[in-house]
Amino acid sequence: MSAFTAIRIDEDEAGYRAAYLEMDESELMDGDVDVAVTHSAVNYKDGLAVTGKAPVVRRFPMIPGVDFAGVVTRSSHPNFAPGDLVIAGGCGLGEQHYGGFAQRARVSGDWLIPLPEGLTPAQAMAIGSAGYTAMLCVMALEGRGLEPSRGPVVVTGAAGGVGSVAVALLAALGWRVVASTGRPEEEAYLKTLGAAEIVDRAELSIPGKPLQKQRFAGGVDTVGSVTLANVLAQTSIDGVVAACGNAQGMELPTTVAPFILRGVSLIGVESVRPNLPLRRGGWERLARDLDKGILARMTQTAPFARALDHARSIVAGKIRGRLVIEIG
Ligand code: NDP
Structure with missing residues (x-):
């Protein structure tokens, strides 16, 4: 006992x-x-x-x-x-x-x-399920052939856990990262992670047209709802968006327009199932691609x-x- x-x-x-x-x-x-x-x-x-x-x-x-x-x-x-x-x-x-x-x-x-080799237990938890989910989102974009030469990617909920790791990973992999946050006071923080540009999340969180000006090659969305609908509406031809979260809401008030008129792909990311090969692969990438100094920040x-x-x-x-x- x-x-x-x-x-x-x-x-x-x-x-x-x-x-x-x-x-x-x-x-x-x-x-x-x-x-x-x-x-x-x-x-x-x-x-x-x-x-x-x-x-x-x-x-x-x-x-x-x-x-x-x-x-x-x-x-x-x-x-x-x-x-x-x-x-x-x-x-x-x-x-x-x-x-x-x-x-x-x-x-x-x-x-x-x-x-994973190269990580302490504390660093592994600093990454945690949030970081692993961010890695799966990045792998989802890569898996659809998206490359940094295609243009900027947006990360929503950027100052949160999944968002922060996604910003850091994408920037380290050569992407121009647009970080969407509701906390403008975190601009300096997000820039230290590698964000090139900050947008106010209010811009994305109010309902917009089904198709809008093409701004992003793709994105990592952690908030769902109207924000994800706007991200899809602003994604360019053949762009890819990985969706993993619902911090704004579960609903997705969009239309088929981004999919059928611009060939946009929406990839769902789920990090809960055991799936050991994926888990090991994702964690190996995290140990390799995520800068430990940035992780500490x-x-x-x-x-x-x-x-x-x-x-x-x-x-x-x-x-x-x-x-x-x-x-x-
Ligand atoms: P955090 O709370 O750390 O981050 C969420 C961020 O979302 C906040 O920091 C904020 O970012 C933004 N946000 C919060 N409320 C709103 C709102 N009403 N409208 C718009 N943006 C908002 O959570 P995590 O990073 O741990 O998780 C993020 C999401 O991912 C959650 O929904 C979680 O359930 C999901 N998740 C899913 C997984 C899966 O397997 N699919 C695994 C892990 C997490 P800011 O301040 O920058 O605006």
């Missing part, structure tokens, strides 16, 4: 609530690998989970935290042994299976990858005791870049 601290979300007659409490390892869910969690991170989904603003939690009680890094303490999985440094993200963590906002995790070894670190407050803040759009939580 071994006690550990966790954030737990409960929903019962007393209501929906998230709080720190002591748990015992015997209460962990099934899995063939135990991990002493050293780091986690705050993602938008964690904010939705702890506040209950969207039904991301599929069972109660739940330990939130879609990401964690740590050290294996027990394993009956062939790929892992005690002492291995590992990371996990997505795979239902914090939604259907106890996640990373706890000092201990027990998961399927099929959801783990070894800590977009990252803040907080102790576990502040994780709950920060998770509440992210849904209010108050977190800049990435927020690593020191757990162990």
